[in-house]
Amino acid sequence: MFDTDKASLALGIELVEAADGHAVATMEITESMVNGHDIAHGGYLFLLADTTFALACNSHGPVTVAAGAEISFVAAGRLGDRLIATGAERTTFGRNGIYDVTVHRETPAGPEVVAEFRGRSRVIQKAREAQ
Numbered sequence: 001m002f003d004t005d006k007a008s009l010a011l012g013i014e015l016v017e018a019a020d021g022h023a024v025a026t027m028e029i030t031e032s033m034v035n036g037h038d039i040a041h042g043g044y045l046f047l048l049a050d051t052t053f054a055l056a057c058n059s060h061g062p063v064t065v066a067a068g069a070e071i072s073f074v075a076a077g078r079l080g081d082r083l084i085a086t087g088a089e090r091t092t093f094g095r096n097g098i099y100d101v102t103v104h105r106e107t108p109a110g111p112e113v114v115a116e117f118r119g120r121s122r123v124i125q126k127a128r129e130a131q
Contacts, residue, residue: 001058008051011044015055021089021099023055029081040077048085049101049117056087056099063125067096071117081105083114095123 002008002015008025011033016024027048035041049071057064077083087101101117 002051002055005051005054007047011047013048013051016084018055018059021056021059021092021097023052023059023085023087025052025055025085027083027085029077029079029083031079033077034079037076038079040079040081042071042073045073045077045083045103045115046071046117048083049087049103049115050119052085052087052101053099053117053119053121056089056101057097057119057121062123064097064121064123067120067122069117069119071115073115074113077105077114081114084111085117087117087119097121097123 011027013025013027016026029040033040033044083103083105085101085103087099090098090100099119102113103115104111104113
């Protein structure tokens with residue numbers, strides 16, 4: 001799925017791992033991602049978190065999409081930040097699931113949370129069709 005995700009790949013998002021309802025992805029904040037306040041545009045932070053959510057909820061095999069999501073911005077992302085998003089399955093029920101993603105940056109004092117994301121998933125197909 002990630003290999004054909006043109007939006008994520010165009011932004012330089014890198015898949016670190018994805019398996020068993022868990023995923024990690026990274027992205028560096030570039031000049032084109034900074035808004036008029038000289039901080040990372042929230043849409044890019046959401047996209048990184050949403051991509052990590054998609055990787056986690058599709059790691060089981062069935063084709064799964066977002067049924068909804070929300071994000072809380074905790075700190076501003078800055079030009080040059082290398083953001084790390086870690087997603088984890090919280091629960092599944094029927095064809096639905098709930099996943100949390102934390103986006104952080106590494107600092108000399110340790111990880112600093114930039115955003116918290118919660119996604120709700122829905123399985124729409126048992127398996128991805130061969131292309």
